[in-house]
Amino acid sequence: MDALLSNLKMKMKDAYNALLKDYSKIRTGRANSSSLDDIKIDYYGQPTPIKQLSNISIPEPRLIVIQPWDKQVLPLIEKAILASNIGVTPDNDGVVIRLPFQPLTEETRKEIVKKIRKMAEESKIEIRNIRRTGNDDAKKMEKDGEISEDDKAKLLKDIQEITDEWIKKISEVATNKEKEIMEV
Numbered sequence: 001m002d003a004l005l006s007n008l009k010m011k012m013k014d015a016y017n018a019l020l021k022d023y024s025k026i027r028t029g030r031a032n033s034s035s036l037d038d039i040k041i042d043y044y045g046q047p048t049p050i051k052q053l054s055n056i057s058i059p060e061p062r063l064i065v066i067q068p069w070d071k072q073v074l075p076l077i078e079k080a081i082l083a084s085n086i087g088v089t090p091d092n093d094g095v096v097i098r099l100p101f102q103p104l105t106e107e108t109r110k111e112i113v114k115k116i117r118k119m120a121e122e123s124k125i126e127i128r129n130i131r132r133t134g135n136d137d138a139k140k141m142e143k144d145g146e147i148s149e150d151d152k153a154k155l156l157k158d159i160q161e162i163t164d165e166w167i168k169k170i171s172e173v174a175t176n177k178e179k180e181i182m183e184v
Contacts, residue, residue, distance in 0.1 A: 001147060001155055008134045008159060012127050012166040019123040019170060023177050026112060031064045031101050039084045041076040050077055064088075064099040071095070104181070112181050120174035124167055131163040 024034045033056050040047040050056070054068035054077070068074055071094075078097055081090045091098040104112070135156055142152040 001141075001151065004134060004137055004141075004155070005158055005162065008130055009162055011130045012162065015123055015126045015130065016166055016169055016173075019119060020173065022119055023116070023173065026116065026177070026181075028104070028112075028181055030061050031058045031099070033058065033064060035086050035088075036064070036066075036081075039080050039086075041073060041080045043073060043076070050080070053077070062101040062103070064101070066097040066099070067095070068097075109181050113178050116174055116177050116181065120170050123170050127163055127166050127170070131159055134159045 024032070025037065033051075036050050036056065039050050041050065041053070042048075043053060050066065053070065053073055054066050057065045057067070059065055066077060068077060074092055074094070074097065078090045078092045081088070081097070081099065088099045088101055091100065138147070138152050138155040138159065141147045141155075142149060147155065
């Protein structure tokens with residue numbers, strides 16, 4: 001029983017952490033180096049993250065500066081940023097690439113909030129699917145004689161409590177992200 005509960009907690013935590021990671025990549029009108037996390041360039045035949053090839057700094061709230069250690073990769077980085085569709089046009093001066101983030105319009109903010117809500121709902125669905133799997137496992141354990149009917153009832157109650165806890169956390173983080181977007 002405890003193994004089932006700890007396994008469900010771990011899966012739900014992973015779903016929550018995946019949502020947090022996705023939220024960190026959402027453009028908020030402020031410069032955030034995590035928006036570059038998934039951008040890779042072909043460096044000597046290997047797909048390599050930009051962060052491994054350069055120094056990335058944020059000298060101003062709306063500006064990211066990328067200074068590659070090898071100047072030969074500047075055009076590759078610029079091309080990869082353009083292809084990544086992060087909503088920023090790189091400015092390459094031959095030494096560094098500057099990514100100026102424009103302030104978000106009201107319309108853009110509302111679109112981002114819709115996206116945040118959709119991502120939160122998808123995470124909640126994932127949590128509920130994990131709960132359903134746990135409930136099925138509990139019922140199977142009772143059917144196989146591994147646990148009693150009372151133990152099954154307690155296990156189902158515990159699974160629901162864990163589910164409610166993670167759903168609440170998702171709702172809180174989504175609300176906070178929405179406030180962050182609308183206040184910028």
